[in-house]
Amino acid sequence: MSKVAIIGVGLMGGSLALCFKGKPGIRVAGYDISPAELEKSLKRGVIDTACSTLEEAAADADFIFLCVPVGILEYYMDKLLQTTLKEGCIISDVGSTKASISKYARNRITPAVHFIGGHPMAGSERSGVEAAASHLYENAFYVLTPDESTPREAYDRLVQLLQYTKAQIVRVDAKHHDEIVGAVSHLPHVIAVALVNQIARYNERDGLYRSLAAGGFRDITRIASGHPDMWRDILLNNRHVLLRLLRDWNGEVAKFADLLESGDGDGIFKEFERAGAFRSQLPERRKGVITALFDVYIDVPDHPGIIGQIATLLGNHRINLSNIHIIESRADVPGVLRLSFRNETDMDAAIELLKLHDYSVQL
Numbered sequence: 464m465s466k467v468a469i470i471g472v473g474l475m476g477g478s479l480a481l482c483f484k485g486k487p488g489i490r491v492a493g494y495d496i497s498p499a500e501l502e503k504s505l506k507r508g509v510i511d512t513a514c515s516t517l518e519e520a521a522a523d524a525d526f527i528f529l530c531v532p533v534g535i536l537e538y539y540m541d542k543l544l545q546t547t548l549k550e551g552c553i554i555s556d557v558g559s560t561k562a563s564i565s566k567y568a569r570n571r572i573t574p575a576v577h578f579i580g581g582h583p584m585a586g587s588e589r590s591g592v593e594a595a596a597s598h599l600y601e602n603a604f605y606v607l608t609p610d611e612s613t614p615r616e617a618y619d620r621l622v623q624l625l626q627y628t629k630a631q632i633v634r635v636d637a638k639h640h641d642e643i644v645g646a647v648s649h650l651p652h653v654i655a656v657a658l659v660n661q662i663a664r665y666n667e668r669d670g671l672y673r674s675l676a677a678g679g680f681r682d683i684t685r686i687a688s689g690h691p692d693m694w695r696d697i698l699l700n701n702r703h704v705l706l707r708l709l710r711d712w713n714g715e716v717a718k719f720a721d722l723l724e725s726g727d728g729d730g731i732f733k734e735f736e737r738a739g740a741f742r743s744q745l746p747e748r749r750k751g752v753i754t755a756l757f758d759v760y761i762d763v764p765d766h767p768g769i770i771g772q773i774a775t776l777l778g779n780h781r782i783n784l785s786n787i788h789i790i791e792s793r794a795d796v797p798g799v800l801r802l803s804f805r806n807e808t809d810m811d812a813a814i815e816l817l818k819l820h821d822y823s824v825q826l
């Protein structure tokens with residue numbers, strides 16, 4: 464029997480619990496500061512056992528997931544390291560920033576247990592266990608940030624458990640994660656909130672602003688309804704990255720002001736054209752925009768049936784392909800195919816096989 468302890472059974476923790484609960488050989492224990500939340504998660508069947516203390520949840524656990532706001536991760540890390548944990552226990556988290564908690568853990572962790580930071584790139588503006596769903600992570604990227612001191616065995620064990628989320632695991636350096644996620648998640652939240660507050664200010668003098676706010680405003684501002692506690696912690700934690708991003712953002716806004724001032728229609732057209740082209744390349748059916756690390760690119764000659772041949776070749780060798788995408792396909796140039804795999808093992812096996820069949824493979 465494996466015991467999984469979820470600390471903070473809200474949207475993210477509750478969704479993880481739902482992925483693991485009822486799976487063969489797994490028991491899910493939950494702890495939350497709010498007895499009401501914990502009671503709800505037990506009633507909803509999200510966890511097997513509700514624990515009234517952190518120590519009770521952590522005792523004998525094989526995996527502990529910290530699913531609390533970023534600002535209290537270090538506090539819980541300390542508390543966990545003061546309790547008796549099972550030898551080989553893996554502590555992970557789902558916090559939206561990774562550099563500080565990874566560094567904090569690295570400086571304190573004892574050899575008997577492991578910390579591997581995590582961040583599923585999925586979520587919503589809602590919070591609490593009512594919003595939890597077993598499919599929340601499906602097809603999303605799930606970042607893990609092990610470092611050079613993380614034993615391979617522990618990393619593999621965590622990846623194995625996370626297969627139940629049906630997410631695509633990507634391994635990223637913690638600082639690199641914070642830079643990219645600062646740009647693709649934290650900055651957009653700041654922009655959405657600032658925009659809503661600007662319009663709310665106009666609406667105070669003329670209520671027609673709110674009435675006429677239609678699809679466009681709703682689409683770009685859904686994320687402005689995120690939980691203030693959670694976002695305060697994230698933004699403060701990643702503030703050095705965000706300050707740099709906001710300076711860049713000011714530049715983008717200033718560029719538009721210049722284009723408008725000079726009446727530069729071509730310039731405006733080009734801005735929209737460039738944005739549309741990039742946006743159309745965002746991964747489909749996925750909930751984040753971090754580049755998959757399990758992608759390979761192959762040059763393919765321009766002849767009919769080539770995609771089928773490659774898919775069949777991989778299929779015959781039981782290598783699971785999660786996506787196939789034609790990047791370039793013109794009569795006068797060789798095509799480029801992007802093959803995506805769910806994990807490193809499949810990707811490595813595919814590279815070996817394709818090279819054996821004389822394909823030119825690039826990572």
Ligand SMILES: NC(=O)c1ccc[n+]([C@@H]2O[C@H](COP(=O)([O-])OP(=O)(O)OC[C@H]3O[C@@H](n4cnc5c(N)ncnc54)[C@H](O)[C@@H]3O)[C@@H](O)[C@H]2O)c1
Nearest residue numbers: 471472473474475496530531532533558559586587590591
């Ligand atoms: N919401 C998202 O879209 C999203 C996505 C990815 C990662 N995250 C990260 O996941 C973490 C949890 O976010 P969430 O959206 O699940 O929030 P949530 O509010 O839905 O859940 C947090 C849970 O933690 C509990 N909690 C709060 N303080 C606690 C404490 N001191 N001790 C024990 N439990 C405590 C709350 O009662 C709640 O049940 C955050 O670190 C956040 O950055 C959120």
Ligand SMILES: O=C(O)C(=O)C[C@]1(C(=O)O)C=C[C@@H](O)C=C1
Nearest residue numbers: 559583584585586587588648686
């Ligand atoms: O979809 C949303 O509502 C989210 O805000 C999810 C989102 C994101 O920005 O993509 C928000 C915070 C996370 O840490 C990860 C994902």
